[in-house]
Amino acid sequence: MIMKNLDLQNDKNMIEAREELFSALRTDDEAVQKEAFANFLNGLEANVAEQTKAHMAAYQDGVNDEAILAERGLRRAMTSGEKKFFAEAVQKKKIDGLDTTFPETIIEDIYRNLVENHPIISLVDVQHGTVKTKFVYGDSTKKRAFWGAIPADIKQILLDAFKELDISASKLSGFIAVPKGYYELGPAWLANYVVTFLQEVMAASLEEAIVNGDGDKKPLGMTRKLSGDTSGKYPEKDKVTLADFKPKSLAVIRSALAKAKTDNGEVVALVNPTTYWAKVFPALAFQNQQGQWVNTLLPTGERIVPTHAVPEDTLVFGVMKNYLLVVADDIEIKKYEETLAIEDLDLHIAKFFGKGIPKNENAYFVADISTMEGATPATPETAPAVKKEDTINPAEL
Secondary structure, three states: OOOOOOOOOHHHHHHHHHHHHHHHHHOOOOHHHHHHHHHHHHHHHHHHHHHHHHHHHHHHHHHHHHHHHHOOOOOOOOOOOHHHHHHHHHHOOOOOOOOHHHHHHHHHHHHHHHHHHOOOOOOEEEEEOOOOEEHHHHHHHOOOOOOOOOOOOOOHHHHEEEEEEEOOOOOEEEEEEEHHHHHHHOHHHHHHHHHHHHHHHHHHHHHHHHHHOOOOOOOOOOOOOOOOEEOEEOOEEOOEEEOOOOOOHHHHHHHHHOOOOOOOOOOEEEEEEEHHHHHHHHHHHOOOOOEEEEOOOOOOOOOOEEEOOOOOOOEEEEEHHEEEEEEEEEEEEEEEOOOOOOOEEEEEEEEEEEEEEEEOOOOOOEOOOOOOOOOOOOOOOOOOOOOOOOOOOOOHH
16 A cells, blocks of 8 residues: 655654754764664654554544445445546546446446336346347247147247347437536545436436337337337327226226236336326225225226326336346446536536337237316426526535
């Protein structure tokens, strides 16, 4: 470990020992010189030992603090590769074009957090692949095993049952905005900021694509058909009109899932939060004999998951695991030099690779509830016109 910032120049004892040595060297008295030199070396040894001990204690405190913060969830624990990358980023005050490549462990960690905690991404079938390979997956509704003799058309049967997903052409680009002063806050803080920023960008973008993606250089969403593409874009599914949530009405969708053999797990109903409160909640809430209000389930028992990715007055029904999302740990980061440049911010483009698709053409059914009675949301305020404040530079605080 290289010791830096040892303040030997301003230490009082060292100043005196240095002056004594210089005075002795200006004389011809060998004995005086030896004594002065010995005093200087003793002082130097004691001073370095003391400051080394203090430096190591401070370093150890920092390590312990990082471990405690990580354990509390206030700061992520970094791998050696991550520390190296962000230390170089802090030194060079940039996160692109560094000698150290962007750590794949960061992306793995982000995906793991999304898979564990995100209300939509945590429910779908997330798999890891690479940009250079195609991912093979199976359709659970197709036959892949046989009793007795193998059918003559086994090749075609297997082609129908197993499908390929190429993720190389599906690229998600998101901005990373790093205020210039943030580099002064150190590698651990910068890592936390970048990870948080990337996770928020990826969560919102992936959620939208999983539900509504048109398949054109992006995932193919649950609300899209798996055929009839025009220039790479796939059309929206035809909607089933629901006038209410009575058993007979919902049975139209549930029987369709059963007929398609895609009700092979927990069926979920995705709904826009505004629609949930305006139409779904009033239909499911009732007052019991004790006068308490109770929020019940849909008659067919679907788990209701709110998401802004679903348009208003629309519900999406299906088993979430019947959606495949393949992501690569590769990432490209480049500085953004176009006209969007913002003062006091370094803008970067982060490019991720991933592809998603329903495993079956009837994995999901989309319902239109626009004719259903419900509450009318209060009129929201107009767009804000808050006066712009100067960017806070932590280095100047």
